[in-house]
Amino acid sequence: MIHGTVTYRGGRIFDGTRLIDGYAISFKDGQRLAYGPDADVPDMGAVxxxxGDILGPGYVDLQVNGGDxxxxxxxxxVDTLSRIARAHRALGVTHLLPTLITDTPEITRATIAATIDAVREGVPGIAGLHLEGPHLSVARKGAHDAALIRPMTDDDLTELLAAADALPCLKVTIAPENVTEAQVAAMAQAGILVSLGHTDADYDTCRSYMAAGARCVTHLFNAMSQLGNREPxxxxxxxxxxxxxxxxIADAVHVHPEAIRTAWAAKSGPGRIFLVSDxxxxxxxxxxxxxxxxxxxxRRDGQLTLSDGTLAGADLDLTTAIRVMVEQVGLPLEAVLGAATTAPSQLLNAGLVTPADPNCRASDLIRISRDLRAVSVLI
Incomplete structure (x- = not known):
């Protein structure tokens, strides 16, 4: 925690929606003391x-498979979760969903239990859990182990509903090939964030599952049925x-910048595209x-691959993703910052703490270099 009084000025403030010039913010022992136009915030303590760097809310990453x-x-x-959260905190992430890739029922249960314990113990950054599998499609498995992919049973559903009661957010990526609409509806009614992914399902099937309660899609374009002229x-x-x-996954490897640009322009709202590191x-x-x-x-040249060349997650941090979105895709910086903060926080049903929030603490914020090549934390 920052001790004493510190005033930050001479940069740009991102308030979750806008980039604001000519504002300053000060903290006393880590708690926001003053915020507003430069003329209204005197130099207090260390200045x-x-x-020209950006001061704004920390990143929210809903797909973090590992770290450290x-x-x-x-x-x-709990120790593993703490290590992963600390590694990503240094990369600017203040809230994350640790993500379990398709695994055995025993590992899945152990992961749920550990995450519940981590949340109870207040491990910084752990905002819930993302289970990416095992109820996926073998045809679109990507780097997931096909031998562990299986249909969702009644027992599986019961365990997920119980986990949802104990976690602030439970996200579950599923494929219609191995989960029924009734199971999706039951999960959605229990507050589970159901996400479609790793599926070869057609457009009409996907829309039916969305109507049943799926509110998210996991890593758009990757490991899913593609947009075709007769079958979307x-x-x-x-x-x-x-x-x-x-x-x-905006690393310009998983998805071509032009495909990102097209998707961004085509996306119907209020649902939005948000950034994940994977x-x-x-x-x-x-x-x-x-x-x-x-x-x-x-790990080579910014990519993670199996020996056969299959992509296996991403060698990506969200600052790099923001830079790709701005420099290669050509999107406005304000909108892209929102895709790393405001949009994913909406799915967590947790308010994003921004510099404009009177209860803001220095630890809620990060500093992003003006060239979008570095990030540092305020602690």
């Missing part, structure tokens, strides 16, 4: 000139359905490879 050299499924425990697939359904939000064990580390269920994942 830090931002030099470890995957969530390697050792589902899940991509088309995600863009057409206004209530649905869509995660996006980060793996290498996040926040210098590791060049790691194992995923006895399979080696290689």
């Amino acid at each position: 830090i000139h931002l030099g 050299g470890i995957m969530l499924g390697d050792d589902p425990s 697939g899940l991509v088309g359904a995600a863009l057409a359905c206004g209530k649905v939000f869509s995660g996006l 980060a793996m064990a290498v996040a926040g580390s210098d590791k060049t490879e790691f194992t995923l269920k006895d399979r080696t994942i290689h």
